[in-house]
Amino acid sequence: MTAEVGFGIIGLGRMGAFHASLLRGPVKGARLVAATVDPGHRQLLLGSGQAPCPLVDDVDALFAMPTVDAVVVVSPASLHHDHIPRAAAAGKAIFAEKPLADSVERAHAVADDVRRSGVPFQIGFQRRFDRGYARARELIAEGAIGKVEMIRALTCDRMPPVEFLRTSGGLFWDLAIHDFDAARFLTGEEVSAVFAVGSIAVEPQLTEFDDIDHGIVTLRFANGALGVAQSSWRAPAGYDIRAEVHGSLGKVVTEVDEKYPTHLYRDGGVSQERHDQFVERFADAYRAELQAFVDALRADRDPSPNLDDALRAVEIADAATRSRREGRWIELA
Amino acid sequence: MTAEVGFGIIGLGRMGAFHASLLRGPVKGARLVAATVDPGHRQLLLGSGQAPCPLVDDVDALFAMPTVDAVVVVSPASLHHDHIPRAAAAGKAIFAEKPLADSVERAHAVADDVRRSGVPFQIGFQRRFDRGYARARELIAEGAIGKVEMIRALTCDRMPPVEFLRTSGGLFWDLAIHDFDAARFLTGEEVSAVFAVGSIAVEPQLTEFDDIDHGIVTLRFANGALGVAQSSWRAPAGYDIRAEVHGSLGKVVTEVDEKYPTHLYRDGGVSQERHDQFVERFADAYRAELQAFVDALRADRDPSPNLDDALRAVEIADAATRSRREGRWIELA
């Protein structure tokens, strides 16, 4: 076990600040050293005295710091293909938020660079560290449901601002990508083909960049199993994420996680509150994934989920997007 | 298997009309022949054309009808000690709503008369026929939870009019009596002593006749197990009835029965509706208990729950009432 891992954060926005708070307490064996911040937020942060760590001018300054052993890449998706290879070239271990890059081609180029550099890499699919998903995977891996035959997954979240969506790559790249990874993780099988369809029910402006706010993706797996991933930018009751895997002997269902185990009975019946935000729903998972990354670095083990997982997810997201636009099945290599 | 059983109903009020509707369809092997009705309702019923069967002047007329094989006693509790022995004397099989009579002494006298007559008798503890309670009993009887060690039961219902409560015998005789019977039924054990306490939170007028609207009864069982029955005339979210039995190997919990398996997710979270009325909550159980009575008559078997069950429940209700008033444990014989 080596000493504490020094961390730099690339992109101290909302999610970056959340990662910073994890690195400054809950995550053991880590130390937050410095962060880059969008110029627009820089003065704000410094003026408020709320900066969680020293701020540096740019990523190069961060990469040059010898006390930075690892970086968390939380910059916009469109900058990943720039930041990740440079971090690798600087010899920093990399924890990157999804997606790996904003196109399949760039994602492969990024992956090649990282592989060549030999630095440890982990992609931020935090559901793998959620106790619901993780326990479901364990049960399936133990054979509790026999042979996997069918999966269904659902993700409903509140819609971000249209301006964010404009550069996010679309519903499948931004939201459904978590279910694509979960489908692989839970079943232990590869997706071999997808057929996707979408609609706009929430935000007509999405037509401007050919995006959708409701999507249904049918999945074929290499072992012959079938699946469906449904996603929508509509969640009036809060974050709604469920997954179920059906097998020859049974099924495992990950239900909506209760915000509180507290039920209120009144005139109209019984009611329960729901999680509002993914950061709240997956707070434990975000901590656990960073902890796993730190533990892997300190034990000199390969982190997971890895580059292949990162690549596979963008390939599925890309195939789903093309399938929807072309109205046909897209096979995956 | 004999022919259809001809039924007379004593007391065609709200519950009597409900029993009538069961005897005229859902209950197989039964035929509704006639009913007595409170003089006040008689003209109303006849005028409306809604009478479910011929109405007779009084119970003697009903007892005199040779086509009446059995009676359902749904008259006020204060008349049970009169109606039940006379039905027995007339040789009619008897299905009586609880309580057996309005005092322990009268209940014993009624039981003696019925026993002497030899007519079949069943008391209306419908929870024994509810699929939740019945399944819990089966599991316990099969040994699924090992040796019974503790029970807790809860009944919350909406408060009836004070005028009804004035003659009902009080919270323990009218409401908690179902939990007293359920405690014996579920555990298969006898209650040996009770300690009761009560309060008034809903209706100050209850002090006029020394009644309460919230009660807690601690139970000791002959095998050493402990229990609690909680009851209240407060149920803003609808009928709330639960029971759980704890044993050496596990516990069985009968949850609130969902009115619909339908959950509504909206702004404030998720909500579910609840049963409003006991007739609605136990609709199946009411049908099943009458069916069991008819089946027993036709098969020449002793119906159950029987006179002993009817007696035991009023003894517990009486002991609980005395315990509350005297502030001490009351032992049961």
Added chain:
Amino acid sequence: MTAEVGFGIIGLGRMGAFHASLLRGPVKGARLVAATVDPGHRQLLLGSGQAPCPLVDDVDALFAMPTVDAVVVVSPASLHHDHIPRAAAAGKAIFAEKPLADSVERAHAVADDVRRSGVPFQIGFQRRFDRGYARARELIAEGAIGKVEMIRALTCDRMPPVEFLRTSGGLFWDLAIHDFDAARFLTGEEVSAVFAVGSIAVEPQLTEFDDIDHGIVTLRFANGALGVAQSSWRAPAGYDIRAEVHGSLGKVVTEVDEKYPTHLYRDGGVSQERHDQFVERFADAYRAELQAFVDALRADRDPSPNLDDALRAVEIADAATRSRREGRWIELA
């Protein structure tokens, strides 16, 4: 309100016997007059003394009986196109199990014949009478979830014998057809196009007649909404039927109906039992749909779901089957 409705049953097999038991008690205003039975079962039934009513030689004998006002058609699907028009020609009111016929063409011919005859007609989509589905429909119709945007439905049932499946029309005609109707019923919207995919995970023999045991059907609705119906002949934990409708203001979820509200806590955690069979899961719904039919006849109202509902469901089932075989979207007229 007319007198009791006399019923004849066409096809006293397992489901026919179940309908017979409903008509002989729980359903009010109905009288079971006679039934036809498959010659192979005839001697068996007569010999056992278990026949619930007089048996007649063939459907013509049944149609000739003046005391038969209505028929329940429970014969094999392949005979519906023969039995239903002849019943209509005989002036009998018709309650038919799904599907209306075993091809879209025959279904239209049957519908034309029934329409010309003017006899009342109801198709057996019993889920519309299930309290879970019915309540969900009410909530949606009341606007509780706003504008309907997405639906997802699941049906998992235990696989019937292959010999039955060989003539059933396939997974979409036999099982998913209930979800196709439920999708229309719950949303109040028409399905405009389908895309289907299937796999074989349970029974390799299904390849002999180009059938599947797992199917996923993506649905487009006329109002732009999307949906998915998933079905499988695999249900190790018992009958698993759920549906949810997502709207602009919320979602309604019909969960798996609990067999008992009874939970058993033991060493490994908490467990609950599930319904084994659809007859058990939908016992109340089967009674309620027959009651609705009888009530409509006696009140001279049009029964529902009607011929259009029956037709629309087979059209969707047919389109789904073709979509799966041809690998492309099929538009519905």
Added chain:
Amino acid sequence: MTAEVGFGIIGLGRMGAFHASLLRGPVKGARLVAATVDPGHRQLLLGSGQAPCPLVDDVDALFAMPTVDAVVVVSPASLHHDHIPRAAAAGKAIFAEKPLADSVERAHAVADDVRRSGVPFQIGFQRRFDRGYARARELIAEGAIGKVEMIRALTCDRMPPVEFLRTSGGLFWDLAIHDFDAARFLTGEEVSAVFAVGSIAVEPQLTEFDDIDHGIVTLRFANGALGVAQSSWRAPAGYDIRAEVHGSLGKVVTEVDEKYPTHLYRDGGVSQERHDQFVERFADAYRAELQAFVDALRADRDPSPNLDDALRAVEIADAATRSRREGRWIELA
């Protein structure tokens, strides 16, 4: 906001080690400085290299360290009346595990000493920091259920070794004390009298020191409300802790917290796993209560729950114990 709070732990046993792990990461603004350890464990810990911090010889050494600003008292209950006043005399802020002392008299003496010293004090009722209990309290305080009328609480845990129980003060001092505090916390009302009863179902040796393994305590509150706390050393399915508060407008129920939101459907139905240990069930609450203590110290606020809460709980536990032994109501001052 002051600098980091330096902590000493008194009693580095199982719970002490758990507190140490919280202070060394998840709890922000705290620093673990040193700990005392039972001589028997000292060599073990040092030999294993697993000591989370420097170990000191005795509490005096700890109290003498100027870098120790606060102590966590996790020594055996029988030593609290010695350790807490000495910590107060040394000017250390005190976080003490319950109970405050092992008798009411000693508890008052401890409280007097702490009050005189003026050091900040918090008692370890971690349920107040559990999201289920905390949310229930919020809802009640907001008036969501109107006026509080009745409470019921249940705690079932696995039995510790008899040797531990021998010095723990008994079921009411050791286990039910959490429900006594929860009853005050949830309702915002004071307990005015108790009536208790107990039984032995698990461990006959408990008779040696007049203890029980199942207990039922009826509570009267100052506002006239009633309550029940049931506790047992039997939990075959894992930790079972629930509480519900009934009011004039509704009720709030804190259900068993799901270990995972993961349900496994197999042959026998559906099953879920449960929490095994209180440390696991209340992991978040233990962290949150220490965080609250640290935050209060750094903001110079009074920590809560405070000395009065600590005193009140032992008074109720003592009254319940006497009530059980004397078979009568015990009034609380």
